[in-house]
Amino acid sequence: xxxxxxSCWALFLGMALIMLGNGLSNSLLGLHASYKGFSISATGLxxxxxxVGMIIGAKLVPVMVQRVGHIRSFGALASLASTAILVHYLxxxxxxWWTLRFITGIAYAGLYVVAESWLNNTAENETRGQLLGFYMxxxxxxxxxxxxxxxIASPEGFKLFILISIFVSVAVIPILISVNRAPxxxxxxxxxxxxxxxxxxxxxxxxxxxxxxxxxxxxxxxxYASSIGxxxxxxxxxMGSLIIGGGFMxxxxxxxSDIFGRRKVIIMTCFVGAVASLGAILSxxxxxxxxLQIAIIGGLSLPLYPLxxxxxxxxxxxxxxxxxxxxxxMAYGCGAAIGAPFVAFYMELMGSQGFFHAIGISFALVSIFxxxxxxxxxxxxxxxxxxxxxxxxxxxxxxxxxxxxxEEIEAASGASKVEIQTxxxxxxxxxxxxxxxxxx
Numbered sequence: 001x002x003x004x005x006x007s008c009w010a011l012f013l014g015m016a017l018i019m020l021g022n023g024l025s026n027s028l029l030g031l032h033a034s035y036k037g038f039s040i041s042a043t044g045l046x047x048x049x050x051x052v053g054m055i056i057g058a059k060l061v062p063v064m065v066q067r068v069g070h071i072r073s074f075g076a077l078a079s080l081a082s083t084a085i086l087v088h089y090l091x092x093x094x095x096x097w098w099t100l101r102f103i104t105g106i107a108y109a110g111l112y113v114v115a116e117s118w119l120n121n122t123a124e125n126e127t128r129g130q131l132l133g134f135y136m137x138x139x140x141x142x143x144x145x146x147x148x149x150x151x152i153a154s155p156e157g158f159k160l161f162i163l164i165s166i167f168v169s170v171a172v173i174p175i176l177i178s179v180n181r182a183p184x185x186x187x188x189x190x191x192x193x194x195x196x197x198x199x200x201x202x203x204x205x206x207x208x209x210x211x212x213x214x215x216x217x218x219x220x221x222x223x224y225a226s227s228i229g230x231x232x233x234x235x236x237x238x239m240g241s242l243i244i245g246g247g248f249m250x251x252x253x254x255x256x257s258d259i260f261g262r263r264k265v266i267i268m269t270c271f272v273g274a275v276a277s278l279g280a281i282l283s284x285x286x287x288x289x290x291x292l293q294i295a296i297i298g299g300l301s302l303p304l305y306p307l308x309x310x311x312x313x314x315x316x317x318x319x320x321x322x323x324x325x326x327x328x329x330m331a332y333g334c335g336a337a338i339g340a341p342f343v344a345f346y347m348e349l350m351g352s353q354g355f356f357h358a359i360g361i362s363f364a365l366v367s368i369f370x371x372x373x374x375x376x377x378x379x380x381x382x383x384x385x386x387x388x389x390x391x392x393x394x395x396x397x398x399x400x401x402x403x404x405x406x407e408e409i410e411a412a413s414g415a416s417k418v419e420i421q422t423x424x425x426x427x428x429x430x431x432x433x434x435x436x437x438x439x440x
């Protein structure tokens with residue numbers, strides 16, 4: 001295992017730097033917007049631009065990679081993200097910032113697609129799960145580490161903007177000098193959201209709601225912390241606790257869903273999350289209790305995405321899972337795009353505590369809907385459940401989810417991904433031909 005990780009050192013180092021920059025930028029921009037007089041509503045809309053860009057980027061970047069290759073795409077997208085963060089400091093206008101966040105979302109989506117498809121190509125079937133776990137460890141660790149870098153310099157100044165640009169720029173170097181050969185990029189057909197809703201309404205709604213929660217927490221968490229009077233150091237601890245809580249609870253919640261069933265765990269996770277949000281609204285706590293509260297809410301919110309996507313996959317065949325993964329990422333991205341404006345609206349309406357009101361409502365709606373669905377269809381038997389896969393708190397795995405499903409089919413059949421896709425296309429062609437003959 002150590003040898004396998006060592007062979008991917010360039011990829012892991014590059015992604016660690018990118019995650020550090022991404023983690024720092026989310027909180028920095030929220031704070032800087034407040035310092036520059038943006039209203040809470042304007043800040044929420046600005047932060048949503050990133051997730052809109054992620055949605056578009058997940059569709060556009062694979063086409064670019066197919067045309068110019070992994071290395072050129074990675075270099076161009078990193079340069080785009082590095083430049084965009086600097087321009088934020090030069091033009092202090094909400095509509096300019098939204099555009100820049102949109103561009104940044106496209107760039108980061110592309111960086112994730114390139115890096116993760118490269119990781120899939122490097123890994124063997126026997127080590128892929130361990131590499132995924134190590135990748136998630138880096139993702140959560142560096143996203144949390146980025147929060148603590150708020151203390152390096154004042155969020156009102158330009159130094160942190162430069163630091164983020166340096167991180168993203170330097171991340172290109174290990175990728176470009178890596179001796180590992182770039183993989184052949186493969187794309188898959190998509191499945192419509194309507195088709196997925198028919199298969200698993202709870203999975204799709206839960207994925208959308210998890211995006212709403214993650215977009216709200218990551219986009220507006222620092223703004224909330226600032227509005228209740230926390231210092232820059234305390235804000236970094238607040239946001240760091242949120243992400244650490246999400247990373248820490250990934251495995252326990254996933255393990256419980258393997259034992260007791262996805263739906264039951266979704267119901268309980270969202271119910272406890274709603275109660276925890278209500279408790280945070282009513283609480284007058286200070287000090288360490290504040291960090292514990294947000295760690296609990298983050299720990300219940302961030303694992304909801306992999307939990308709901310796994311729940312959906314439990315009702316799909318292996319061939320359907322490949323196509324459905326991209327659609328679920330889109331559902332998550334749509335939820336994340338409205339998450340920050342949703343919270344901003346409640347904060348404008350109800351004050352700072354509107355932050356927890358909005359998050360609590362998201363939890364409650366999913367829990368109630370899951371209870372309703374449990375009366376309409378029996379849950380998948382425990383022995384029929386697939387394996388739970390931990391994922392990063394934002395759609396940082398826009399390609400990893402889809403490629404992993406292909407790898408599962410590959411491992412089970414002994415055929416390559418190209419052979420699997422070719423066989424599937426031939427089967428569809430034969431079925432269509434037979435259908436046409438019968439009609440004639």
